[in-house]
Amino acid sequence: MQSGNCGDGPVVYWMSRDQRTNDNWALLWAQQEAIIRGKGLIVIFCLISDYLKASSAHYSFMLDGLEQTKISLEKNNISFYLLKEDPTVIIPHFLIDIDAHLLVCDFDPLRIKQQWKENLAKKLAVPIFEVDTHNIIPVWIASDKKEYAAYTLRPKINRLIDEFLTEIPSITPHPIIWESADRLFNRYHTALFDLANRSSFSRKSIEAGEKIATEVAQNFIDKRLSSYSNHRNNPCLNGQSGLSPYLHFGQLSAQRLALQVTSIKTTNAQSKEEFLEELIVRKELADNYCYYEKQYDQFEAFPNWAQQSLNAHRKDKRDYIYSFEQLEEGGTHEELWNACQRDLVKNSKLHGFLRMYWAKKILEWTPSPEIALEYSISLNDRYSLDGRDPNGYAGIAWSIGGVHDRAWKERPIFGKVRYMNEAGCRRKFKTKQYIESIQPR
DNA sequence: ATCGGCTCGCGCAA
DNA sequence: TGCGCGAAGCCGAT
Numbered sequence: 059m060q061s062g063n064c065g066d067g068p069v070v071y072w073m074s075r076d077q078r079t080n081d082n083w084a085l086l087w088a089q090q091e092a093i094i095r096g097k098g099l100i101v102i103f104c105l106i107s108d109y110l111k112a113s114s115a116h117y118s119f120m121l122d123g124l125e126q127t128k129i130s131l132e133k134n135n136i137s138f139y140l141l142k143e144d145p146t147v148i149i150p151h152f153l154i155d156i157d158a159h160l161l162v163c164d165f166d167p168l169r170i171k172q173q174w175k176e177n178l179a180k181k182l183a184v185p186i187f188e189v190d191t192h193n194i195i196p197v198w199i200a201s202d203k204k205e206y207a208a209y210t211l212r213p214k215i216n217r218l219i220d221e222f223l224t225e226i227p228s229i230t231p232h233p234i235i236w237e238s239a240d241r242l243f244n245r246y247h248t249a250l251f252d253l254a255n256r257s258s259f260s261r262k263s264i265e266a267g268e269k270i271a272t273e274v275a276q277n278f279i280d281k282r283l284s285s286y287s288n289h290r291n292n293p294c295l296n297g298q299s300g301l302s303p304y305l306h307f308g309q310l311s312a313q314r315l316a317l318q319v320t321s322i323k324t325t326n327a328q329s330k331e332e333f334l335e336e337l338i339v340r341k342e343l344a345d346n347y348c349y350y351e352k353q354y355d356q357f358e359a360f361p362n363w364a365q366q367s368l369n370a371h372r373k374d375k376r377d378y379i380y381s382f383e384q385l386e387e388g389g390t391h392e393e394l395w396n397a398c399q400r401d402l403v404k405n406s407k408l409h410g411f412l413r414m415y416w417a418k419k420i421l422e423w424t425p426s427p428e429i430a431l432e433y434s435i436s437l438n439d440r441y442s443l444d445g446r447d448p449n450g451y452a453g454i455a456w457s458i459g460g461v462h463d464r465a466w467k468e469r470p471i472f473g474k475v476r477y478m479n480e481a482g483c484r485r486k487f488k489t490k491q492y493i494e495s496i497q498p499r
Numbered sequence: 500a501t502c503g504g505c506t507c508g509c510g511c512a513a
Numbered sequence: 514t515g516c517g518c519g520a521a522g523c524c525g526a527t
Contacts, residue, residue, distance in 0.1 A: 206509060209519050291521075340521090363507060414521065456521085460507095464520050467505040474506070476522060485523090 062185040065157035068098035068236045072149065075166040076191050076308035077103070077123050078268045079130040081226045083191035088162040089136075089232060091187075097159045098236025100137045102152065104145040111440050115406050119443055122266035123309045130268070135232040146177040156238065158184050164308070165190035167197060167349035167448055193342045194313045195222045197349045200342060204350035206361075207462045211343050219338070223316055264303060264406065264443065271304035275315055279322060286329035292487040293409040294495070299333070303407070303443035305341075312337060343462060344452035354451045355435055357428050360459030367465070367473030368427045374470045378423045382433050385420065394480050395419050397493040399437075404496070406443040411486070413438075417457035418478045422471055430458050 069092035076082050085101070092099040103124060128138040141148045153161060163175060165188050179186055190196035195218050205211040278299045282289070289297025304310035316337055319330060348354045357365065380390055388399035398416045402408040408416060421430040434454045439445035455461035458475070465474035483489050 207520070210509065336521095361507090411521075453521095462520085464508085465506040466520095466522075467524090469523095476520090478522065481524090482522060 063183045064095075064159045065153075065184060066097075067157035067159055067238070068092065068100045069095070069160045069162065070153065070156075070158045071099070071101045071162045072145070072164075073101050073103045073127075074145075074164055074171065076164040076311075077120065077127055078271075078309055078311065079127050079134070079229055080268060081191075081311035081314040082164075082229070082308075083226070084162055084164040084189035085136075085191075085229060086227060087187070087189050088160070089229065091160060091162070092232065092234065095159060096234060098234050099135075099232045100139065100156075100236065101131055102139045102141055102149070104141045104143065104148060106144065109446075111436070112446065113440055116443065116445070119264065119266040119303065120307055123268065123307055126267040126269060133231075134229050135235060136229075137236070145174050146181070149178060150181045153182060153184055160184055161186045163188050165192060165197065167345050168446070169352060169354075192308060192312065193345055194316060194338060195219065195342065197342070197345050201346055201350075205343060205346050205462075207464075208339055208343055211346060212339050215339055215342065223313065223320065225317065226311070226313060266303075266307075266309065268309050271301070271310035274304065275299070275301055275310055275318065279318055279325075283319065283322065283333060284325040284329055286333050287326060288329075290332065291411040293412055293492050294487055298410055300407075302447075302449065306444040306447045306449075312341065341449060344448040347452045347455070347461065348448040354448070354455065355431065357431065357459065359455060360427075360461060363465050364460035364473070364475055367468065368459070368475065371471050371473045372426065376423065376425065376471065379425060380423050382436070385423075385433060386437060390419075390423065392419065392480060393493055394483060394489050397496040401496045402437070402441045406441060408442060412483075413453055414457050415478045415480070415483055417454050418472075418476075421458045421475070427458055431455075434458065 069088050071085050071088040073084075076084060079085065089099055091097075124140070128140075131138045139152075141152060149161070152158075161178075161182065161184055163186060166172070175186070175188065190198075193200070195215060200218065201211060201214050205214075278301065282297065282299075286297060286299075289295040291297070301310060301315070305312055305315075316334060319333060319337070322330065347359075351359045353359045357368075360368070378391060384390065385399065386403075388396035388403070390396055395416065398408055398412045401412075402416075417430075417434045420434045421427060424430045424433060431454065434457070435451065438450050438454065442450065444450065452461065456463055457478075460475045463476055466476045468474050469477055480489065
């Protein structure tokens with residue numbers, strides 16, 4: 059937070075990472091402040107074109123969700139405005155225009171979001187507040203440094219979890235109506251959801267929005283949580299929750315999900331524990347990594363042992379070298395890998411276990427770790443619905459650079475970075491069945 | 500099927 | 514300063 063001059067207009071919540079009305083602490087906090095100060099409350103969202111190479115499928119998923127969120131906000135007397143410009147340009151004008159009282163943001167550790175907020179803080183007269191409603195324990199409270207691995211963050215989370223994993227109040231109809239809302243609507247309505255006629259956008263493979271996110275979560279808890287432990291690493295069994303797109307876009311609250319899972323009494327205890335480990339420790343570790351490691355997508359972010367080891371193996375002979383395009387179209391010599399790539403492109407997601415194998419092969423089949431990082435991130439961000447997420451950057455850094463992992467027996471190209479291959483997959487599941495389940499193009 | 504070795508450094512106890 | 518311990522796998526021996 060910083061001091062500033064509060065105007066007489068409404069409190070503004072700039073929604074960005076957490077695209078939901080319910081279970082949103084940033085919105086709740088904004089409403090509380092608005093009520094205390096006797097002000098109206100509005101929500102804005104800045105729509106950037108070509109955001110971190112997002113594809114039409116991402117925009118489609120996001121805009122579908124935002125349309126629903128807009129409706130539920132309006133039911134609660136909270137106007138929603140979609141601003142189609144760079145936030146560092148449009149927000150200062152917008153806030154002056156409406157004589158805003160406060161600006162509330164949600165938290166995001168990615169560089170572009172942090173830069174936006176830094177630039178805004180310099181330009182704005184009104185105070186800015188940032189609320190972490192993506193993590194259960196705000197990143198800066200869970201730990202004040204870049205954690206070395208899950209085992210160093212886990213005890214810190216465990217110490218705080220009871221304090222933060224609490225029930226979340228409901229949003230209530232905002233009692234103070236801001237008079238100028240209609241005037242503003244006309245001015246900023248430009249092309250509001252005209253993208254809804256998204257004929258050029260690709261067919262939806264996954265339904266979006268808060269409502270469906272809640273249903274998918276409930277269905278997972280009811281039907282598949284109990285077998286999570288046994289099925290999670292088998293891509294043929296639909297053993298994972300499939301919730302990461304909803305979590306990524308903030309259409310589902312991680313805290314709500316954790317509350318639901320925690321309160322389940324009858325399920326398999328190990329499954330419950332492992333799912334909560336993924337949902338809380340692993341996910342919040344990824345945010346910790348991106349927040350405290352500004353070069354989260356670079357070789358320099360890797361631990362020293364991995365950098366040294368990868369450096370020592372730079373000149374190792376690569377039996378296969380593929381270009382970005384060859385990888386992108388799934389044209390390697392390994393059918394399992396090609397199936398993974400096709401799966402990613404066609405279905406906008408890749409199974410959690412296969413992602414590790416997928417990224418490790420890119421390290422093996424490209425000229426350098428830097429190129430492997432670039433290609434993996436590029437493919438993941440472009441095709442995966444949960445791309446451009448700390449989970450993705452941390453997962454790829456784990457695969458290629460040993461981030462949050464330990465050193466293993468030294469071998470060519472990988473050095474001491476953990477090796478994975480198709481043989482390991484064959485030991486774990488029926489790779490043939492998986493390959494056949496992904497139709498060739 | 501199951502087991503052990505591979506390897507490093509954090510964080511705590513002393 | 515020393516040491517216990519973790520960490521989403523591989524591989525070869527049994």
